[in-house]
Amino acid sequence: NGTDFVGSLHYTLKHNAKMTDLISLSTSVIANPICAARRNDSASVCAYCFSAAMSERFGNIDAPFIANTEILRGRLLTEKEMPIILSKSGLFRIEALADVSNLLQAANYLRIAAANPWQKCAIWTKNPAFYHAAIQSGIAKKPANLTIIYSSSKVNEISPIPEKYAYFIDKVFTVYNQEGARGVNINCGARSCAKCARCYTKGTGVYVNELLK
Numbered sequence: 001n002g003t004d005f006v007g008s009l010h011y012t013l014k015h016n017a018k019m020t021d022l023i024s025l026s027t028s029v030i031a032n033p034i035c036a037a038r039r040n041d042s043a044s045v046c047a048y049c050f051s052a053a054m055s056e057r058f059g060n061i062d063a064p065f066i067a068n069t070e071i072l073r074g075r076l077l078t079e080k081e082m083p084i085i086l087s088k089s090g091l092f093r094i095e096a097l098a099d100v101s102n103l104l105q106a107a108n109y110l111r112i113a114a115a116n117p118w119q120k121c122a123i124w125t126k127n128p129a130f131y132h133a134a135i136q137s138g139i140a141k142k143p144a145n146l147t148i149i150y151s152s153s154k155v156n157e158i159s160p161i162p163e164k165y166a167y168f169i170d171k172v173f174t175v176y177n178q179e180g181a182r183g184v185n186i187n188c189g190a191r192s193c194a195k196c197a198r199c200y201t202k203g204t205g206v207y208v209n210e211l212l213k
Contacts, residue, residue, distance in 0.1 A: 008071055008081050010064035012096065019096065021089040021194045025112065027072060027105070028065035029098040034127060038153075045155050045175050046126075048212065065097060072105045076139070082115040089194035092119040099125055099151075103137065106130035110140035120200040122147045124173060128165040135168060142168050147200055149173045155212060156180030170202055177212045186211050 012024045029035045038046035071077075085092045094113065100106045100123075110131070113121040121143075125131065128150060134140045142148065152159040152174040161169050176184055188210035190196040198204045 008077070009068050009083070011083065011085075015096075018191050018193050019093065020192065021087060022091045022093055023085055023087040024093040024096040025068070025109075026065055026095055026097040027069040027101075028062050030062055031066050031069045032098045032101050034101050035098055038126070044153055045151075046153075048155070048175075069098075072108050073102050074104065076104060077108050077111065082112060085112075085116040085119050087119065089197075090118075090120055091193060091197060091200050092116060092121045093193075094121060094123045095125070100127050100130045103130050103133045103139075107134040107137075107140040110134060110142055110146070113146040114141065114143035117143065117145050119145060120147070120197065121145055122149060122200045124149045124151050124199075126151045126153060128162065128169060131168060132165050147171060147202060149199055149208070158207065171199065171206050171208055173199070173208045173210065175210050175212050181209075181211055184209055 009025065012026065015022050015024065035046065038044045041047060092113070094109045100109065109123060123146065125148065128148070131142070131148065135142060147170045148168055149171045150159060150161055150165075150169045150173070152172060156174075156176050158172055158174045161172060173188070176186065186209050187198065187205070188196070188208050193199070199208055
């Protein structure tokens with residue numbers, strides 16, 4: 001996947017496989033201490049993290065995402081730094097590799113989505129407290145074009161949406177292995193986010209289920 005420098009951040013403009021025709025903005029999973037702790041928990045779905053495996057195998061590809069981590073966690077982006085996102089699919093993914101890890105990062109993501117109302121934006125997170133803090137502080141608001149997806153922490157187990165954060169969470173994404181998937185409607189299996197767009201579209205059901213790769 002190729003990244004391109006837009007303003008102060010690196011955006012991934014060329015994706016392949018299921019994310020073909022999407023644009024994304026991501027940070028480094030290796031530089032995220034919350035992700036590191038979860039990867040060390042064998043009971044967590046994060047123990048299967050493809051992003052960490054890719055970073056460890058191809059260490060040189062992580063540099064732009066480390067730079068993004070430092071910028072997004074360190075300060076609020078200015079209005080001039082707000083990008084214009086024009087993906088071929090009309091879909092923009094925030095965090096394809098890691099997760100949000102502080103209030104400033106959450107606020108930046110909310111504001112970037114708000115600056116691009118013509119795009120359907122989606123965020124996956126296991127750390128909704130940071131989005132709650134950003135919204136409640138008044139620094140940022142959740143825009144109508146953004147879907148926030150709560151990622152289940154364990155394989156084969158749906159994480160209930162915490163009541164405190166239910167006002168901004170739209171969906172729950174859960175990963176299942178072959179055994180756990182028996183009797184489960186695996187509705188994330190088209191291998192093309194652009195053709196499916198379930199996660200980016202409201203009114204398509206709360207629960208999204210994927211088979212472990």
